[in-house]
Amino acid sequence: MAHLTxxxxxxTFVRLFEALRDxxxxxxxxxxxFAGFTAGYSVAAHLEGGSVDLRADNxxxxxxxxxxxxxxxxxxxxxxxxxxxxxxxxIPNPFGGCLLKAPKFCVFDDNPDISLTLPLGGLxxxxxxxxxxxxxxxxxxxARLGWMxxxxxxxxxxxxxxxxxxxxxxxxxxxxxxxxxxxxxLENAVNLxxxxxxxxxxxxxxxxxxxxxxxxxxxxxxxxxxxxxIQEWISDLLNVSFGLMDLILTFVADYFAAxxxxxxxxxxxxxxxxxxxKVAVLIPVRDLNVFCNxxxxxxxxxxx
Amino acid sequence: MxxxxxxxxxxxxxxxxxxxxxxxxxxxxxxxPGEYSVSIRQHGREVGTTTFRVEEAATAxxxxxxLSLVGRPQxxxxxxxSKQEKVPTVSPKGYxxxxxxxxxxxxxxxxxxxxxxxxxxxxxxxEKGDLCAVSLLRPGRYRMVDKxxxxxxxxxxxxxxxxxxxxxEMQPVFVEAAGREFQPAQVRVMAGQGLVFRVxxxxxxxxxxxxxxxxxxxPERPERPGRPGRPGRPNLPRRPxxxxxxxxx
Numbered sequence: 130m131a132h133l134t135x136x137x138x139x140x141t142f143v144r145l146f147e148a149l150r151d152x153x154x155x156x157x158x159x160x161x162x163f164a165g166f167t168a169g170y171s172v173a174a175h176l177e178g179g180s181v182d183l184r185a186d187n188x189x190x191x192x193x194x195x196x197x198x199x200x201x202x203x204x205x206x207x208x209x210x211x212x213x214x215x216x217x218x219x220i221p222n223p224f225g226g227c228l229l230k231a232p233k234f235c236v237f238d239d240n241p242d243i244s245l246t247l248p249l250g251g252l253x254x255x256x257x258x259x260x261x262x263x264x265x266x267x268x269x270x271x272a273r274l275g276w277m278x279x280x281x282x283x284x285x286x287x288x289x290x291x292x293x294x295x296x297x298x299x300x301x302x303x304x305x306x307x308x309x310x311x312x313x314x315l316e317n318a319v320n321l322x323x324x325x326x327x328x329x330x331x332x333x334x335x336x337x338x339x340x341x342x343x344x345x346x347x348x349x350x351x352x353x354x355x356x357x358x359i360q361e362w363i364s365d366l367l368n369v370s371f372g373l374m375d376l377i378l379t380f381v382a383d384y385f386a387a388x389x390x391x392x393x394x395x396x397x398x399x400x401x402x403x404x405x406x407k408v409a410v411l412i413p414v415r416d417l418n419v420f421c422n423x424x425x426x427x428x429x430x431x432x433x
Numbered sequence: 434m435x436x437x438x439x440x441x442x443x444x445x446x447x448x449x450x451x452x453x454x455x456x457x458x459x460x461x462x463x464x465x466p467g468e469y470s471v472s473i474r475q476h477g478r479e480v481g482t483t484t485f486r487v488e489e490a491a492t493a494x495x496x497x498x499x500l501s502l503v504g505r506p507q508x509x510x511x512x513x514x515s516k517q518e519k520v521p522t523v524s525p526k527g528y529x530x531x532x533x534x535x536x537x538x539x540x541x542x543x544x545x546x547x548x549x550x551x552x553x554x555x556x557x558x559x560e561k562g563d564l565c566a567v568s569l570l571r572p573g574r575y576r577m578v579d580k581x582x583x584x585x586x587x588x589x590x591x592x593x594x595x596x597x598x599x600x601x602e603m604q605p606v607f608v609e610a611a612g613r614e615f616q617p618a619q620v621r622v623m624a625g626q627g628l629v630f631r632v633x634x635x636x637x638x639x640x641x642x643x644x645x646x647x648x649x650x651x652p653e654r655p656e657r658p659g660r661p662g663r664p665g666r667p668n669l670p671r672r673p674x675x676x677x678x679x680x681x682x
Contacts, residue, residue: 214570214600214625215456215458215568215627217566217568217601217603217626217627218604218605219564219566219605219629228495229460229494229495229527229528230495231530231605231627231629232458232499232534234439234442234455234534235439235534236442237438237439327438330438331443333571333572334443334570334571336592336594337597337625340594340596340598341597
Protein backbone atom coordinates (compact mmCIF):
# COMPACT_ATOMS: atom_id res chain seq x y z
CA MET A 130 0.00 0.00 0.00
CA ALA A 131 1.31 3.47 -0.92
CA HIS A 132 2.54 5.76 1.85
CA LEU A 133 0.79 8.82 0.41
CA THR A 134 -2.48 9.16 -1.46
CA UNK A 135 -3.89 12.41 -2.81
CA UNK A 136 -6.94 13.03 -4.97
CA UNK A 137 -7.95 15.87 -7.26
CA UNK A 138 -11.65 16.28 -7.92
CA UNK A 139 -12.88 16.33 -11.50
CA UNK A 140 -13.84 20.00 -11.15
CA THR A 141 -10.31 20.89 -10.07
CA PHE A 142 -8.88 18.70 -12.80
CA VAL A 143 -10.97 20.62 -15.34
CA ARG A 144 -9.64 23.94 -14.04
CA LEU A 145 -6.07 22.61 -14.25
CA PHE A 146 -6.76 21.53 -17.79
CA GLU A 147 -8.20 24.92 -18.69
CA ALA A 148 -5.07 26.65 -17.44
CA LEU A 149 -3.00 24.24 -19.52
CA ARG A 150 -5.21 24.81 -22.55
CA ASP A 151 -5.02 28.58 -22.21
CA UNK A 152 -1.23 28.49 -22.28
CA UNK A 153 -1.19 26.64 -25.58
CA UNK A 154 0.30 28.65 -28.45
CA UNK A 155 1.27 27.35 -31.86
CA UNK A 156 3.05 29.30 -34.56
CA UNK A 157 4.68 28.26 -37.78
CA UNK A 158 5.54 29.61 -41.23
CA UNK A 159 6.50 27.79 -44.39
CA UNK A 160 6.53 28.29 -48.13
CA UNK A 161 6.92 26.21 -51.25
CA UNK A 162 6.80 26.21 -55.03
CA PHE A 163 4.06 24.43 -56.86
CA ALA A 164 3.12 24.03 -60.50
CA GLY A 165 2.73 27.57 -61.81
CA PHE A 166 2.69 29.38 -58.50
CA THR A 167 4.35 29.78 -55.13
CA ALA A 168 2.56 29.67 -51.82
CA GLY A 169 3.38 30.26 -48.21
CA TYR A 170 1.61 30.46 -44.91
CA SER A 171 2.09 32.03 -41.54
CA VAL A 172 0.00 30.63 -38.74
CA ALA A 173 -0.51 31.38 -35.06
CA ALA A 174 -3.16 29.49 -33.13
CA HIS A 175 -4.45 28.89 -29.63
CA LEU A 176 -6.97 26.55 -28.06
CA GLU A 177 -10.38 27.38 -26.72
CA GLY A 178 -13.43 25.61 -25.33
CA GLY A 179 -13.67 21.88 -25.25
CA SER A 180 -14.84 19.55 -22.50
CA VAL A 181 -12.85 17.24 -20.22
CA ASP A 182 -14.13 14.03 -18.77
CA LEU A 183 -12.38 11.73 -16.34
CA ARG A 184 -13.46 8.20 -17.16
CA ALA A 185 -13.71 5.00 -15.17
CA ASP A 186 -11.35 3.17 -17.52
CA ASN A 187 -8.44 5.32 -16.31
CA UNK A 188 -8.51 7.60 -19.30
CA UNK A 189 -9.15 11.28 -19.84
CA UNK A 190 -11.36 12.34 -22.72
CA UNK A 191 -10.99 15.82 -24.18
CA UNK A 192 -13.66 16.70 -26.73
CA UNK A 193 -14.17 19.47 -29.25
CA UNK A 194 -11.27 21.61 -28.30
CA UNK A 195 -11.40 24.53 -30.75
CA UNK A 196 -8.25 25.51 -32.60
CA UNK A 197 -8.54 29.27 -33.01
CA UNK A 198 -6.32 30.75 -35.68
CA UNK A 199 -5.22 34.17 -34.52
CA UNK A 200 -3.28 34.42 -37.78
CA UNK A 201 -3.52 32.22 -40.82
CA UNK A 202 -2.17 34.18 -43.73
CA UNK A 203 -1.96 32.28 -46.98
CA UNK A 204 0.30 34.01 -49.51
CA UNK A 205 0.17 33.20 -53.19
CA UNK A 206 2.65 34.29 -55.86
CA UNK A 207 1.44 34.01 -59.43
CA UNK A 208 2.77 34.95 -62.86
CA UNK A 209 -0.10 36.39 -64.82
CA UNK A 210 0.22 35.93 -68.58
CA UNK A 211 1.24 38.77 -70.87
CA UNK A 212 -1.45 41.29 -71.69
CA UNK A 213 -1.21 42.35 -75.33
CA UNK A 214 -3.27 44.02 -78.00
CA UNK A 215 -2.85 43.57 -81.73
CA UNK A 216 -1.80 40.21 -83.08
CA UNK A 217 -5.02 39.93 -85.07
CA UNK A 218 -5.10 38.12 -88.38
CA UNK A 219 -5.04 40.36 -91.44
CA ILE A 220 -4.81 37.74 -94.17
CA PRO A 221 -6.19 34.37 -93.20
CA ASN A 222 -4.78 31.27 -94.79
CA PRO A 223 -7.60 29.53 -96.67
CA PHE A 224 -6.03 26.22 -95.66
CA GLY A 225 -6.04 27.14 -91.97
CA GLY A 226 -4.06 29.51 -89.81
CA CYS A 227 -3.01 32.97 -90.78
CA LEU A 228 -0.67 34.28 -93.48
CA LEU A 229 -0.26 37.78 -92.06
CA LYS A 230 -0.72 38.87 -88.48
CA ALA A 231 -0.52 42.36 -87.06
CA PRO A 232 2.25 42.81 -84.48
CA LYS A 233 1.45 42.53 -80.80
CA PHE A 234 1.89 45.44 -78.44
CA CYS A 235 2.19 44.30 -74.86
CA VAL A 236 1.30 46.21 -71.72
CA PHE A 237 4.21 44.81 -69.70
CA ASP A 238 7.74 44.09 -70.79
CA ASP A 239 7.49 40.67 -69.19
CA ASN A 240 4.92 38.50 -67.47
CA PRO A 241 4.08 40.40 -64.30
CA ASP A 242 4.23 38.70 -60.93
CA ILE A 243 1.45 39.27 -58.53
CA SER A 244 1.44 38.24 -54.93
CA LEU A 245 -1.57 38.28 -52.72
CA THR A 246 -2.28 37.33 -49.16
CA LEU A 247 -5.49 35.79 -47.94
CA PRO A 248 -6.04 36.51 -44.26
CA LEU A 249 -7.88 33.32 -43.38
CA GLY A 250 -7.44 33.72 -39.62
CA GLY A 251 -11.04 34.37 -38.70
CA LEU A 252 -12.48 32.25 -41.46
CA UNK A 253 -11.12 28.84 -40.63
CA UNK A 254 -12.15 26.77 -37.68
CA UNK A 255 -10.99 23.39 -36.64
CA UNK A 256 -11.33 21.27 -33.55
CA UNK A 257 -9.40 18.53 -31.87
CA UNK A 258 -10.54 15.71 -29.62
CA UNK A 259 -8.39 13.16 -27.91
CA UNK A 260 -8.40 10.41 -25.36
CA UNK A 261 -5.33 9.92 -23.22
CA UNK A 262 -4.03 8.27 -20.14
CA UNK A 263 -2.34 9.94 -17.20
CA UNK A 264 1.37 9.48 -16.95
CA UNK A 265 4.05 10.60 -14.50
CA UNK A 266 7.46 11.80 -15.42
CA UNK A 267 10.41 12.66 -13.25
CA UNK A 268 12.00 15.93 -14.31
CA UNK A 269 15.40 17.29 -13.37
CA UNK A 270 15.73 20.98 -13.93
CA UNK A 271 18.64 21.50 -16.33
CA ALA A 272 19.54 24.66 -14.44
CA ARG A 273 20.29 22.64 -11.32
CA LEU A 274 24.03 22.52 -10.77
CA GLY A 275 25.91 19.38 -9.81
CA TRP A 276 27.05 20.61 -6.40
CA MET A 277 23.50 21.52 -5.25
CA UNK A 278 21.80 19.41 -2.62
CA UNK A 279 18.00 19.36 -2.35
CA UNK A 280 17.91 22.44 -0.07
CA UNK A 281 20.20 24.42 -2.33
CA UNK A 282 18.00 23.47 -5.32
CA UNK A 283 14.88 24.48 -3.40
CA UNK A 284 16.42 27.83 -2.47
CA UNK A 285 17.53 28.37 -6.10
CA UNK A 286 14.08 27.46 -7.41
CA UNK A 287 15.36 24.50 -9.40
CA UNK A 288 14.20 21.43 -7.45
CA UNK A 289 13.57 18.10 -9.12
CA UNK A 290 9.91 17.59 -9.88
CA UNK A 291 7.30 15.00 -10.56
CA UNK A 292 5.16 15.89 -13.57
CA UNK A 293 1.74 14.51 -14.41
CA UNK A 294 0.92 14.56 -18.11
CA UNK A 295 -2.12 13.71 -20.14
CA UNK A 296 -0.68 11.36 -22.71
CA UNK A 297 -2.97 11.38 -25.77
CA UNK A 298 -3.39 7.93 -27.25
CA UNK A 299 -5.65 8.89 -30.13
CA UNK A 300 -6.22 12.38 -31.50
CA UNK A 301 -8.95 13.36 -33.91
CA UNK A 302 -8.64 16.63 -35.78
CA UNK A 303 -11.62 17.83 -37.72
CA UNK A 304 -10.51 19.04 -41.10
CA UNK A 305 -10.52 22.76 -41.59
CA UNK A 306 -13.96 24.18 -41.86
CA UNK A 307 -13.50 27.11 -44.20
CA UNK A 308 -16.15 29.78 -44.45
CA UNK A 309 -17.84 30.28 -47.82
CA UNK A 310 -16.71 33.86 -47.97
CA UNK A 311 -13.15 32.75 -48.74
CA UNK A 312 -14.13 32.81 -52.42
CA UNK A 313 -15.00 36.52 -52.12
CA UNK A 314 -11.82 37.09 -50.20
CA LEU A 315 -9.74 35.69 -53.06
CA GLU A 316 -11.63 37.72 -55.63
CA ASN A 317 -11.24 40.91 -53.62
CA ALA A 318 -7.54 40.27 -53.09
CA VAL A 319 -6.99 39.64 -56.80
CA ASN A 320 -8.87 42.78 -57.79
CA LEU A 321 -6.92 44.80 -55.27
CA UNK A 322 -3.61 43.51 -56.59
CA UNK A 323 -4.54 44.06 -60.23
CA UNK A 324 -5.76 47.57 -59.41
CA UNK A 325 -2.44 48.16 -57.69
CA UNK A 326 -0.54 46.82 -60.68
CA UNK A 327 -2.45 49.03 -63.07
CA UNK A 328 -3.15 51.72 -60.52
CA UNK A 329 -1.42 54.56 -62.35
CA UNK A 330 -3.44 53.96 -65.50
CA UNK A 331 -6.58 55.94 -66.28
CA UNK A 332 -9.87 54.21 -65.58
CA UNK A 333 -10.60 53.42 -69.23
CA UNK A 334 -7.23 51.65 -69.61
CA UNK A 335 -7.76 49.61 -66.46
CA UNK A 336 -11.21 48.57 -67.63
CA UNK A 337 -9.83 47.62 -71.01
CA UNK A 338 -6.96 45.56 -69.64
CA UNK A 339 -9.19 43.84 -67.14
CA UNK A 340 -11.64 43.03 -69.89
CA UNK A 341 -8.85 41.70 -72.12
CA UNK A 342 -7.51 39.62 -69.28
CA UNK A 343 -10.99 38.28 -68.75
CA UNK A 344 -12.29 37.82 -65.27
CA UNK A 345 -8.94 37.83 -63.48
CA UNK A 346 -10.32 35.67 -60.77
CA UNK A 347 -11.03 32.94 -63.35
CA UNK A 348 -7.51 33.31 -64.69
CA UNK A 349 -6.02 33.02 -61.22
CA UNK A 350 -8.24 30.07 -60.46
CA UNK A 351 -6.97 28.39 -63.63
CA UNK A 352 -3.33 29.10 -62.77
CA UNK A 353 -3.81 27.83 -59.24
CA UNK A 354 -5.74 24.86 -60.57
CA UNK A 355 -8.72 25.61 -58.36
CA UNK A 356 -11.62 23.54 -59.60
CA UNK A 357 -15.04 24.48 -58.23
CA UNK A 358 -14.46 24.45 -54.55
CA ILE A 359 -11.95 26.96 -53.30
CA GLN A 360 -12.45 25.82 -49.71
CA GLU A 361 -11.39 22.33 -50.67
CA TRP A 362 -8.42 23.72 -52.61
CA ILE A 363 -7.22 25.75 -49.62
CA SER A 364 -7.78 22.82 -47.30
CA ASP A 365 -5.75 20.56 -49.60
CA LEU A 366 -2.98 23.14 -49.92
CA LEU A 367 -2.68 23.59 -46.17
CA ASN A 368 -3.30 20.01 -45.13
CA VAL A 369 -1.77 17.95 -47.88
CA SER A 370 0.85 20.14 -49.56
CA PHE A 371 2.10 21.84 -46.42
CA GLY A 372 1.03 19.12 -43.97
CA LEU A 373 -0.21 21.77 -41.56
CA MET A 374 -2.74 19.41 -40.02
CA ASP A 375 -0.05 16.88 -39.15
CA LEU A 376 2.08 19.64 -37.70
CA ILE A 377 -0.73 20.82 -35.47
CA LEU A 378 -1.58 17.27 -34.41
CA THR A 379 2.01 16.57 -33.50
CA PHE A 380 2.29 19.85 -31.67
CA VAL A 381 -0.88 19.20 -29.65
CA ALA A 382 0.27 15.69 -28.78
CA ASP A 383 3.72 16.89 -27.70
CA TYR A 384 2.28 19.79 -25.78
CA PHE A 385 0.13 17.63 -23.52
CA ALA A 386 2.26 14.50 -23.42
CA ALA A 387 5.69 15.99 -22.87
CA UNK A 388 5.88 19.77 -22.80
CA UNK A 389 3.37 20.97 -20.27
CA UNK A 390 2.25 18.86 -17.29
CA UNK A 391 -1.26 19.21 -15.92
CA UNK A 392 0.15 18.99 -12.40
CA UNK A 393 3.63 19.11 -10.93
CA UNK A 394 5.21 19.03 -7.49
CA UNK A 395 8.67 19.09 -6.06
CA UNK A 396 10.76 16.14 -5.03
CA UNK A 397 11.66 16.17 -2.23
CA UNK A 398 8.38 17.67 -1.14
CA UNK A 399 8.58 20.45 1.40
CA UNK A 400 6.35 19.75 4.39
CA UNK A 401 7.73 22.41 6.77
CA UNK A 402 9.16 25.75 5.78
CA UNK A 403 12.60 26.80 6.94
CA UNK A 404 12.80 28.64 10.27
CA UNK A 405 15.50 31.13 11.22
CA UNK A 406 17.42 28.42 13.01
CA LYS A 407 16.11 25.36 11.18
CA VAL A 408 16.26 24.17 7.63
CA ALA A 409 13.08 23.26 5.73
CA VAL A 410 11.76 19.75 6.22
CA LEU A 411 11.69 17.83 2.92
CA ILE A 412 10.46 14.33 2.27
CA PRO A 413 11.54 12.45 -0.82
CA VAL A 414 8.73 11.13 -2.99
CA ARG A 415 9.22 7.95 -4.97
CA ASP A 416 7.19 5.56 -7.05
CA LEU A 417 4.60 8.18 -7.94
CA ASN A 418 1.63 6.64 -9.63
CA VAL A 419 -1.36 8.40 -11.13
CA PHE A 420 -4.72 7.14 -12.26
CA CYS A 421 -8.25 8.35 -12.50
CA ASN A 422 -11.80 7.22 -12.13
CA UNK A 423 -15.12 8.86 -12.93
CA UNK A 424 -14.79 11.38 -10.15
CA UNK A 425 -11.20 12.21 -9.50
CA UNK A 426 -7.55 11.95 -10.33
CA UNK A 427 -5.67 9.94 -7.73
CA UNK A 428 -1.93 10.21 -6.96
CA UNK A 429 -0.14 7.58 -4.92
CA UNK A 430 3.48 7.62 -3.81
CA UNK A 431 5.94 6.20 -1.35
CA UNK A 432 8.12 8.27 0.89
CA UNK A 433 11.77 7.73 1.51
CA MET B 434 10.13 40.18 -60.96
CA UNK B 435 8.43 43.50 -61.37
CA UNK B 436 7.31 44.05 -64.94
CA UNK B 437 7.54 47.53 -66.39
CA UNK B 438 4.47 48.99 -67.98
CA UNK B 439 4.63 50.26 -71.55
CA UNK B 440 3.06 53.62 -70.73
CA UNK B 441 3.09 54.82 -74.32
CA UNK B 442 0.30 52.42 -75.19
CA UNK B 443 -2.01 54.51 -73.07
CA UNK B 444 -0.73 57.97 -73.77
CA UNK B 445 -0.53 57.88 -77.57
CA UNK B 446 -3.04 60.20 -79.26
CA UNK B 447 -1.66 60.38 -82.80
CA UNK B 448 -0.93 57.39 -85.00
CA UNK B 449 1.00 58.19 -88.15
CA UNK B 450 2.02 55.64 -90.77
CA UNK B 451 4.92 57.90 -91.67
CA UNK B 452 6.13 58.38 -88.11
CA UNK B 453 5.67 55.05 -86.42
CA UNK B 454 5.07 54.63 -82.73
CA UNK B 455 3.22 52.06 -80.70
CA UNK B 456 -0.01 50.42 -81.90
CA UNK B 457 0.49 51.19 -85.60
CA UNK B 458 2.33 49.19 -88.22
CA UNK B 459 2.82 49.25 -91.97
CA UNK B 460 3.27 46.29 -94.27
CA UNK B 461 4.85 46.08 -97.67
CA UNK B 462 5.52 43.30 -100.16
CA UNK B 463 8.97 43.14 -101.75
CA UNK B 464 8.53 41.21 -104.95
CA UNK B 465 12.10 41.39 -106.23
CA PRO B 466 14.39 38.77 -104.68
CA GLY B 467 17.63 39.92 -103.11
CA GLU B 468 19.11 41.31 -99.94
CA TYR B 469 17.57 44.57 -98.83
CA SER B 470 19.10 47.07 -96.46
CA VAL B 471 16.90 49.01 -94.07
CA SER B 472 17.81 52.37 -92.67
CA ILE B 473 15.91 52.99 -89.43
CA ARG B 474 15.27 56.62 -88.66
CA GLN B 475 13.83 58.42 -85.72
CA HIS B 476 12.58 61.92 -86.39
CA GLY B 477 14.57 61.82 -89.62
CA ARG B 478 17.90 60.84 -88.05
CA GLU B 479 19.30 57.38 -88.73
CA VAL B 480 19.41 55.31 -85.53
CA GLY B 481 20.16 51.87 -86.93
CA THR B 482 20.29 49.59 -89.91
CA THR B 483 19.30 46.06 -90.64
CA THR B 484 18.98 43.73 -93.59
CA PHE B 485 16.64 41.04 -94.81
CA ARG B 486 16.47 38.78 -97.81
CA VAL B 487 13.62 38.10 -100.15
CA GLU B 488 13.95 34.60 -101.55
CA GLU B 489 11.71 32.63 -103.85
CA ALA B 490 12.38 29.55 -101.77
CA ALA B 491 11.54 31.25 -98.49
CA THR B 492 8.44 29.93 -96.76
CA ALA B 493 7.93 32.81 -94.33
CA UNK B 494 4.88 34.83 -95.31
CA UNK B 495 5.74 37.56 -92.83
CA UNK B 496 8.84 39.25 -91.48
CA UNK B 497 8.56 41.52 -88.46
CA UNK B 498 10.96 44.45 -88.05
CA UNK B 499 10.58 46.21 -84.74
CA LEU B 500 12.15 49.58 -85.44
CA SER B 501 12.46 50.39 -81.74
CA LEU B 502 14.66 47.33 -81.21
CA VAL B 503 16.77 47.36 -84.35
CA GLY B 504 18.58 50.51 -83.34
CA ARG B 505 19.75 49.02 -80.06
CA PRO B 506 22.85 46.77 -79.84
CA GLN B 507 21.62 43.25 -79.17
CA UNK B 508 23.25 41.48 -76.26
CA UNK B 509 22.87 37.92 -75.11
CA UNK B 510 22.31 36.67 -71.55
CA UNK B 511 25.97 37.10 -70.55
CA UNK B 512 25.80 40.73 -71.55
CA UNK B 513 28.16 40.13 -74.46
CA UNK B 514 27.48 41.43 -77.91
CA SER B 515 25.64 38.73 -79.76
CA LYS B 516 27.19 36.95 -82.68
CA GLN B 517 26.26 37.88 -86.20
CA GLU B 518 22.74 36.66 -86.66
CA LYS B 519 21.49 34.99 -89.80
CA VAL B 520 19.82 37.38 -92.20
CA PRO B 521 16.06 36.83 -91.96
CA THR B 522 14.23 35.86 -95.11
CA VAL B 523 10.74 36.30 -96.44
CA SER B 524 8.88 35.07 -99.47
CA PRO B 525 8.23 37.58 -102.31
CA LYS B 526 4.56 36.82 -101.72
CA GLY B 527 4.90 37.66 -98.06
CA TYR B 528 4.89 40.96 -96.21
CA UNK B 529 7.53 42.81 -94.24
CA UNK B 530 6.05 44.54 -91.20
CA UNK B 531 7.50 47.75 -89.82
CA UNK B 532 6.43 48.84 -86.35
CA UNK B 533 7.76 50.03 -83.00
CA UNK B 534 6.74 48.29 -79.79
CA UNK B 535 8.43 50.88 -77.61
CA UNK B 536 10.51 54.01 -77.72
CA UNK B 537 9.44 57.58 -78.09
CA UNK B 538 7.97 57.07 -81.57
CA UNK B 539 8.81 59.05 -84.68
CA UNK B 540 10.25 55.99 -86.43
CA UNK B 541 10.47 55.52 -90.15
CA UNK B 542 12.35 53.18 -92.44
CA UNK B 543 13.87 53.46 -95.86
CA UNK B 544 14.44 50.13 -97.61
CA UNK B 545 16.88 49.78 -100.51
CA UNK B 546 17.65 47.04 -102.97
CA UNK B 547 21.36 46.99 -103.98
CA UNK B 548 20.52 46.97 -107.66
CA UNK B 549 18.18 49.94 -107.54
CA UNK B 550 19.09 53.59 -107.17
CA UNK B 551 15.81 54.58 -105.69
CA UNK B 552 14.46 53.34 -102.38
CA UNK B 553 12.37 50.21 -102.74
CA UNK B 554 10.07 51.36 -99.98
CA UNK B 555 9.70 54.21 -97.52
CA UNK B 556 7.33 53.90 -94.60
CA UNK B 557 6.65 57.61 -94.90
CA UNK B 558 4.98 57.04 -98.24
CA UNK B 559 2.70 54.04 -98.57
CA GLU B 560 2.07 52.73 -102.06
CA LYS B 561 -0.62 50.66 -103.71
CA GLY B 562 -0.85 47.23 -102.13
CA ASP B 563 0.59 48.31 -98.79
CA LEU B 564 -1.28 47.80 -95.58
CA CYS B 565 -1.41 49.88 -92.45
CA ALA B 566 -2.79 48.31 -89.27
CA VAL B 567 -3.64 50.02 -86.04
CA SER B 568 -5.10 48.97 -82.70
CA LEU B 569 -6.65 51.96 -81.02
CA LEU B 570 -7.22 51.65 -77.31
CA ARG B 571 -8.68 54.83 -75.88
CA PRO B 572 -12.40 55.00 -76.51
CA GLY B 573 -13.55 58.17 -78.18
CA ARG B 574 -13.84 59.90 -81.52
CA TYR B 575 -10.87 59.86 -83.89
CA ARG B 576 -10.19 61.63 -87.13
CA MET B 577 -8.46 59.74 -89.95
CA VAL B 578 -6.65 61.71 -92.59
CA ASP B 579 -4.67 60.71 -95.65
CA LYS B 580 -2.01 63.38 -95.74
CA UNK B 581 -1.11 62.57 -99.33
CA UNK B 582 -4.59 62.84 -100.83
CA UNK B 583 -6.44 64.90 -98.26
CA UNK B 584 -9.05 62.20 -97.71
CA UNK B 585 -10.58 62.21 -94.30
CA UNK B 586 -12.96 60.22 -92.21
CA UNK B 587 -13.99 59.48 -88.67
CA UNK B 588 -13.53 56.56 -86.34
CA UNK B 589 -15.76 55.93 -83.38
CA UNK B 590 -13.98 53.75 -80.87
CA UNK B 591 -16.21 52.18 -78.28
CA UNK B 592 -15.55 49.92 -75.37
CA UNK B 593 -17.58 46.99 -74.21
CA UNK B 594 -16.30 44.66 -71.49
CA UNK B 595 -18.03 41.68 -73.10
CA UNK B 596 -16.57 42.55 -76.49
CA UNK B 597 -13.08 43.05 -75.05
CA UNK B 598 -13.12 39.54 -73.67
CA UNK B 599 -13.68 38.24 -77.20
CA UNK B 600 -11.05 40.51 -78.71
CA UNK B 601 -8.88 37.64 -79.89
CA GLU B 602 -11.71 36.24 -81.97
CA MET B 603 -12.73 39.59 -83.42
CA GLN B 604 -12.03 40.22 -87.10
CA PRO B 605 -10.30 43.48 -88.02
CA VAL B 606 -12.22 46.22 -89.81
CA PHE B 607 -10.88 47.10 -93.28
CA VAL B 608 -10.82 50.57 -94.77
CA GLU B 609 -9.77 51.33 -98.36
CA ALA B 610 -7.47 54.32 -98.67
CA ALA B 611 -8.54 55.00 -102.22
CA GLY B 612 -7.31 58.36 -103.37
CA ARG B 613 -9.33 61.27 -102.14
CA GLU B 614 -11.58 59.27 -99.89
CA PHE B 615 -11.68 56.53 -97.35
CA GLN B 616 -14.12 53.74 -97.95
CA PRO B 617 -15.96 53.65 -95.66
CA ALA B 618 -15.36 57.15 -94.37
CA GLN B 619 -17.03 56.43 -91.03
CA VAL B 620 -16.04 53.36 -89.08
CA ARG B 621 -17.00 52.02 -85.73
CA VAL B 622 -14.54 49.70 -84.00
CA MET B 623 -14.07 48.42 -80.52
CA ALA B 624 -11.11 49.38 -78.35
CA GLY B 625 -8.28 47.01 -79.17
CA GLN B 626 -9.93 45.69 -82.33
CA GLY B 627 -7.83 45.75 -85.46
CA LEU B 628 -8.30 48.47 -88.05
CA VAL B 629 -6.52 47.83 -91.35
CA PHE B 630 -6.09 50.32 -94.19
CA ARG B 631 -5.65 48.85 -97.65
CA VAL B 632 -3.69 51.40 -99.63
CA UNK B 633 -4.79 51.92 -103.24
CA UNK B 634 -2.78 55.06 -104.00
CA UNK B 635 0.18 56.84 -102.46
CA UNK B 636 -0.82 57.78 -98.96
CA UNK B 637 0.24 58.62 -95.46
CA UNK B 638 -2.38 57.76 -92.92
CA UNK B 639 -2.74 59.79 -89.77
CA UNK B 640 -5.21 58.98 -87.05
CA UNK B 641 -5.70 61.47 -84.28
CA UNK B 642 -7.78 61.34 -81.13
CA UNK B 643 -10.29 64.13 -81.45
CA UNK B 644 -12.34 63.61 -78.34
CA UNK B 645 -11.85 60.92 -75.74
CA UNK B 646 -14.99 59.28 -74.41
CA UNK B 647 -13.78 59.82 -70.85
CA UNK B 648 -13.10 63.51 -71.47
CA UNK B 649 -15.32 66.16 -69.92
CA UNK B 650 -17.38 67.83 -72.65
CA UNK B 651 -15.91 71.18 -73.52
CA PRO B 652 -18.22 74.17 -73.24
CA GLU B 653 -19.59 75.02 -76.65
CA ARG B 654 -18.10 78.13 -78.20
CA PRO B 655 -20.02 80.18 -80.69
CA GLU B 656 -18.65 79.55 -84.16
CA ARG B 657 -16.70 82.44 -85.61
CA PRO B 658 -18.41 83.62 -88.75
CA GLY B 659 -16.63 83.95 -92.05
CA ARG B 660 -13.90 81.34 -91.47
CA PRO B 661 -14.97 78.26 -93.41
CA GLY B 662 -12.48 75.41 -93.71
CA ARG B 663 -10.70 75.23 -97.02
CA PRO B 664 -12.00 72.56 -99.35
CA GLY B 665 -9.72 69.54 -99.72
CA ARG B 666 -7.91 70.19 -96.44
CA PRO B 667 -8.56 68.28 -93.27
CA ASN B 668 -10.36 70.40 -90.74
CA LEU B 669 -7.51 70.32 -88.21
CA PRO B 670 -7.79 72.42 -85.05
CA ARG B 671 -6.55 75.94 -85.61
CA ARG B 672 -3.23 76.84 -84.11
CA PRO B 673 -2.66 80.28 -82.66
CA UNK B 674 -1.31 82.57 -85.35
CA UNK B 675 1.96 84.31 -84.65
CA UNK B 676 2.37 87.17 -87.04
CA UNK B 677 5.62 89.04 -87.59
CA UNK B 678 5.35 92.59 -88.82
CA UNK B 679 8.22 94.53 -90.28
CA UNK B 680 8.94 97.42 -87.94
CA UNK B 681 8.46 100.87 -89.45
CA UNK B 682 11.65 102.42 -90.71
